Amino acid sequence: MAKELKDLTKSDDNYSRWYNELVVKAGLAETSAVRGCMVIKPYGYAIWEKMHDVLDKMFKETGHQNAYFPLFIPKSFFSKEAHHVEGFAKECAVVTHYRLKNDPHGNGIVVDPDAKLEEELIVRPTSETIIWNTYKNWIQSYRDLPILCNQWANVVRWEMRTRLFLRTAEFLWQEGHTAHATREEAIAEAEKMINVYRDFAENWMSLPVIVGHKSPNERFAGAEDTLTIEALMQDGKALQSGTSHFLGQNFAKAFDVQFVNKEGKRDYVWATSWGVSTRLMGALIMAHSDNNGLVLPPKLAPIQVVMVPIYKTEEQLKAIVERFEAIAAQLKAKGISVKIDDRDNVRPGFKFSEYELKGVPVRLAMGGRDMENNTVELVRRDTLEKETVSQEGLVELVEKLMTDIQQNIFKKAYDYRQSMITKVDTWEEFKRVLDEKGGFISAHWDGTVETEVAIKDATKATIRCIPFDVEEEEGKCIFTGKPSHRRVLFARSY
Amino acid sequence: MAKELKDLTKSDDNYSRWYNELVVKAGLAETSAVRGCMVIKPYGYAIWEKMHDVLDKMFKETGHQNAYFPLFIPKSFFSKEAHHVEGFAKECAVVTHYRLKNDPHGNGIVVDPDAKLEEELIVRPTSETIIWNTYKNWIQSYRDLPILCNQWANVVRWEMRTRLFLRTAEFLWQEGHTAHATREEAIAEAEKMINVYRDFAENWMSLPVIVGHKSPNERFAGAEDTLTIEALMQDGKALQSGTSHFLGQNFAKAFDVQFVNKEGKRDYVWATSWGVSTRLMGALIMAHSDNNGLVLPPKLAPIQVVMVPIYKTEEQLKAIVERFEAIAAQLKAKGISVKIDDRDNVRPGFKFSEYELKGVPVRLAMGGRDMENNTVELVRRDTLEKETVSQEGLVELVEKLMTDIQQNIFKKAYDYRQSMITKVDTWEEFKRVLDEKGGFISAHWDGTVETEVAIKDATKATIRCIPFDVEEEEGKCIFTGKPSHRRVLFARSY
Numbered sequence: 001m002a003k004e005l006k007d008l009t010k011s012d013d014n015y016s017r018w019y020n021e022l023v024v025k026a027g028l029a030e031t032s033a034v035r036g037c038m039v040i041k042p043y044g045y046a047i048w049e050k051m052h053d054v055l056d057k058m059f060k061e062t063g064h065q066n067a068y069f070p071l072f073i074p075k076s077f078f079s080k081e082a083h084h085v086e087g088f089a090k091e092c093a094v095v096t097h098y099r100l101k102n103d104p105h106g107n108g109i110v111v112d113p114d115a116k117l118e119e120e121l122i123v124r125p126t127s128e129t130i131i132w133n134t135y136k137n138w139i140q141s142y143r144d145l146p147i148l149c150n151q152w153a154n155v156v157r158w159e160m161r162t163r164l165f166l167r168t169a170e171f172l173w174q175e176g177h178t179a180h181a182t183r184e185e186a187i188a189e190a191e192k193m194i195n196v197y198r199d200f201a202e203n204w205m206s207l208p209v210i211v212g213h214k215s216p217n218e219r220f221a222g223a224e225d226t227l228t229i230e231a232l233m234q235d236g237k238a239l240q241s242g243t244s245h246f247l248g249q250n251f252a253k254a255f256d257v258q259f260v261n262k263e264g265k266r267d268y269v270w271a272t273s274w275g276v277s278t279r280l281m282g283a284l285i286m287a288h289s290d291n292n293g294l295v296l297p298p299k300l301a302p303i304q305v306v307m308v309p310i311y312k313t314e315e316q317l318k319a320i321v322e323r324f325e326a327i328a329a330q331l332k333a334k335g336i337s338v339k340i341d342d343r344d345n346v347r348p349g350f351k352f353s354e355y356e357l358k359g360v361p362v363r364l365a366m367g368g369r370d371m372e373n374n375t376v377e378l379v380r381r382d383t384l385e386k387e388t389v390s391q392e393g394l395v396e397l398v399e400k401l402m403t404d405i406q407q408n409i410f411k412k413a414y415d416y417r418q419s420m421i422t423k424v425d426t427w428e429e430f431k432r433v434l435d436e437k438g439g440f441i442s443a444h445w446d447g448t449v450e451t452e453v454a455i456k457d458a459t460k461a462t463i464r465c466i467p468f469d470v471e472e473e474e475g476k477c478i479f480t481g482k483p484s485h486r487r488v489l490f491a492r493s494y
Numbered sequence: 495m496a497k498e499l500k501d502l503t504k505s506d507d508n509y510s511r512w513y514n515e516l517v518v519k520a521g522l523a524e525t526s527a528v529r530g531c532m533v534i535k536p537y538g539y540a541i542w543e544k545m546h547d548v549l550d551k552m553f554k555e556t557g558h559q560n561a562y563f564p565l566f567i568p569k570s571f572f573s574k575e576a577h578h579v580e581g582f583a584k585e586c587a588v589v590t591h592y593r594l595k596n597d598p599h600g601n602g603i604v605v606d607p608d609a610k611l612e613e614e615l616i617v618r619p620t621s622e623t624i625i626w627n628t629y630k631n632w633i634q635s636y637r638d639l640p641i642l643c644n645q646w647a648n649v650v651r652w653e654m655r656t657r658l659f660l661r662t663a664e665f666l667w668q669e670g671h672t673a674h675a676t677r678e679e680a681i682a683e684a685e686k687m688i689n690v691y692r693d694f695a696e697n698w699m700s701l702p703v704i705v706g707h708k709s710p711n712e713r714f715a716g717a718e719d720t721l722t723i724e725a726l727m728q729d730g731k732a733l734q735s736g737t738s739h740f741l742g743q744n745f746a747k748a749f750d751v752q753f754v755n756k757e758g759k760r761d762y763v764w765a766t767s768w769g770v771s772t773r774l775m776g777a778l779i780m781a782h783s784d785n786n787g788l789v790l791p792p793k794l795a796p797i798q799v800v801m802v803p804i805y806k807t808e809e810q811l812k813a814i815v816e817r818f819e820a821i822a823a824q825l826k827a828k829g830i831s832v833k834i835d836d837r838d839n840v841r842p843g844f845k846f847s848e849y850e851l852k853g854v855p856v857r858l859a860m861g862g863r864d865m866e867n868n869t870v871e872l873v874r875r876d877t878l879e880k881e882t883v884s885q886e887g888l889v890e891l892v893e894k895l896m897t898d899i900q901q902n903i904f905k906k907a908y909d910y911r912q913s914m915i916t917k918v919d920t921w922e923e924f925k926r927v928l929d930e931k932g933g934f935i936s937a938h939w940d941g942t943v944e945t946e947v948a949i950k951d952a953t954k955a956t957i958r959c960i961p962f963d964v965e966e967e968e969g970k971c972i973f974t975g976k977p978s979h980r981r982v983l984f985a986r987s988y
């Protein structure tokens with residue numbers, strides 16, 4: 001591990017390689033034998049589980065219920081919503097057969113050609129179509145509305161270039177799908193859920209995000225409006241971290257989902273959908289980590305405090321571990337998770353490196369002198385500050401550190417993000433800032449898809465969002481010079 | 495709903511139809527547009543979530559961690575373990591292509607023939623192969639062992655005849671996959687986990703189960719020993735509710751997973767796997783429910799207490815709901831989940847039927863006279879006993895009922911199960927009991943696969959298990975007359 005850590009590429013040298021190595025070395029995930037699919041290892045999955053549990057609670061507190069819909073979608077369903085089929089990527093896993101058989105020539109197994117499906121099934125890339133086909137049978141009257149369902153599921157998009165957590169062929173996510181009697185209620189739902197995501201990102205992941213509307217070209221295929229939370233990574237690239245879509249009546253019309261409203265008239269149902277995925281793991285890693293490894297916000301850290309005994313004799317080890325156990329019991333009573341690492345086959349320095357790599361927020365080390373002095377060596381992961389503190393009041397100190405570290409890494413990410421929003425008023429400056437500084441560029445845009453696409457083609461920068469809190473301001477589009485009424489945020493992105 | 499309930503087929507008239515109707519009418523699940531795949535509706539999913547949460551806690555308390563492995567398995571992996579490929583059903587969903595495209599003739603979308611996979615991918619029917627292919631890279635030395643991983647996942651087996659929860663093409667499950675340094679440790683793990691399942695079935699689902707070994711013909715393909723929990727449904731058929739496999743070194747050899755043991759010698763790793771699925775939902779429903787609907791054990795009921803106001807005026811409704819809210823707050827403080835149903839568009843009788851159908855353990859109704867007398871009408875779902883009780887001490891009474899009902903439905907199922915184990919010593923009696931009474935038949939068997947298969951062909955009865963607690967007893971095989979040293983349990987099964 002110490003060797004492995006030494007081998008970790010420096011983030012300044014090659015950010016992309018640093019990220020990939022960190023994900024693997026910290027035991028979060030690895031590539032699998034199946035192209036583009038990852039194995040989420042126990043330590044990585046433990047973080048995802050915490051994300052799952054917190055989000056799930058937030059969804060339930062906002063009135064949602066979980067359900068589960070099929071993995072497969074009949075191919076014909078994709079053609080039913082015109083924008084959906086046009087805009088959605090066609091890279092999907094297609095099931096064509098339903099049986100294997102022993103190779104008649106004795107070479108293992110082969111696909112049975114007699115077992116061809118009449119209609120191919122698509123492994124869900126997202127579930128609007130199958131869910132709205134189901135909702136048709138659930139909704140007759142306004143009394144059946146709203147339907148506020150969420151599902152936790154795996155989805156597959158056959159990406160050509162994949163990266164662990166950020167872009168994988170299979171990934172885990174949640175997708176909320178709601179049905180409403182009015183346009184206003186659906187819009188309010190979409191806004192409510194993007195704010196749930198903002199709350200989660202900022203207060204649990206310590207990840208500052210900008211909330212806004214997607215521009216038409218970046219909208220979800222089939223949506224009338226897409227809301228997004230956009231985060232900034234340490235290399236100056238943006239990462240879309242969650243989206244919430246107002247779908248209008250598009251899917252209701254495609255699947256003929258009508259209801260009788262309070263006035264006794266038939267109308268199509270209004271829809272939203274919203275989701276976050278294991279991509280959040282990528283955001284978490286890239287927002288806070290450093291050349292020593294992960295930096296995890298305490299609220300999502302599987303291990304919040306690690307204790308390492310420094311000993312010369314078996315007897316001393318036993319005494320130190322006993323002292324640690326007493327402290328650990330008090331910490332656990334306060335809901336703080338603790339690991340005592342009493343392994344005897346690796347040295348303390350190795351353990352220090354390992355837990356830095358894994359981003360454990362607080363490390364306590366205790367040796368013979370500490371035992372005598374009733375002290376402990378405390379290192380916080382976010383600043384790597386080391387101090388020797390008294391065992392008296394240690395529990396309260398660690399409890400306070402959980403909050404301090406959570407806030408400190410948010411503040412650090414926030415200050416960085418704020419320093420990386422640059423107002424730009426000319427095309428030359430736009431290109432220069434993009435290449436030399438990166439981050440978000442706040443600039444005027446004429447509001448057309450043509451300009452958006454032309455800017456993307458020229459620079460690889462896209463409109464990340466039109467922020468909720470943008471101020472009206474007259475100006476000229478940096479690309480066409482045409483009039484504009486507000487600035488939007490551009491960036492290169494993951 | 496009242497009408498729907500009236501339409502519920504009586505279980506005596508047609509048990510199979512009763513089951514299907516109940517699953518749908520109680521809002522647990524329904525068939526989907528995809529053949530054999532089900533939609534798990536919010537009320538059904540809420541029960542599954544409770545199962546998930548309890549089991550997950552039990553797994554973690556026994557030292558396991560969650561991880562996530564790919565949905566897809568390369569076809570060639572299935573050929574690597576000889577017994578696995580021989581014995582495992584070949585009905586699998588096969589992915590052959592990775593892209594769709596717009597039909598050049600304008601008829602929606604078609605599969606892109608240029609996007610054919612070099613090697614077909616199988617949607618996992620179970621994950622031993624992909625996981626052991628992964629473990630190969632995780633294990634070098636005995637210090638890397640044991641690996642105690644579990645995953646919660648969806649799996650697909652292309653069943654020809656499907657039934658909601660009991661047998662569906664896609665289902666949800668957990669699969670534990672552990673790796674050990676010694677044979678003894680792996681066997682102990684397999685036993686530990688079947689006992690976790692037993693604990694869960696009996697103490698959470700109120701489902702008595704018989705724990706034992708599968709006979710060779712019923713073993714998991716690739717296992718040296720399969721342990722099982724077998725439950726009895728109300729129609730006298732057995733239902734395999736969970737299995738735990740000792741896999742020997744079979745998968746380690748197939749995927750070349752070796753380690754250096756404490757003595758410095760290389761050896762193959764020992765394995766177990768174990769799983770339960772949404773099939774448990776079927777077991778839960780069939781073990782306890784009646785002609786009025788579901789009967790849920792309080793520990794797994796999404797709503798434990800429902801409160802129904804009986805009112806004449808708006809004012810009275812308000813007063814009753816206020817009183818209910820005060821009681822509900824006290825119940826919630828004790829961890830009991832409560833729903834107050836103040837809908838004004840359906841009558842109390844309709845609500846009563848609905849919550850009986852949904853199996854809510856305790857129903858409280860309050861009317862004007864109850865308000866005056868400080869009483870409430872209480873109905874427990876398991877016995878349908880109705881009594882008027884004082885509001886004084888109501889919270890304690892309901893709390894006690896949660897335990898009483900949990901135990902009572904276990905006892906009822908246990909007594910029934912015990913009454914349905916019949917000792918049989920002749921072939922004629924075997925066939926007669928099977929046809930006229932059903933249930934488990936305790937009989938001698940000569941220990942050969944040939945006899946097992948012959949009995950199955952003749953009667954559709956299989957050996958459900960060789961119980962852990964079976965007593966040694968000399969006798970003669972009911973089919974061949976050959977000597978036998980213990981009885982085994984036969985039954986027809988789901």
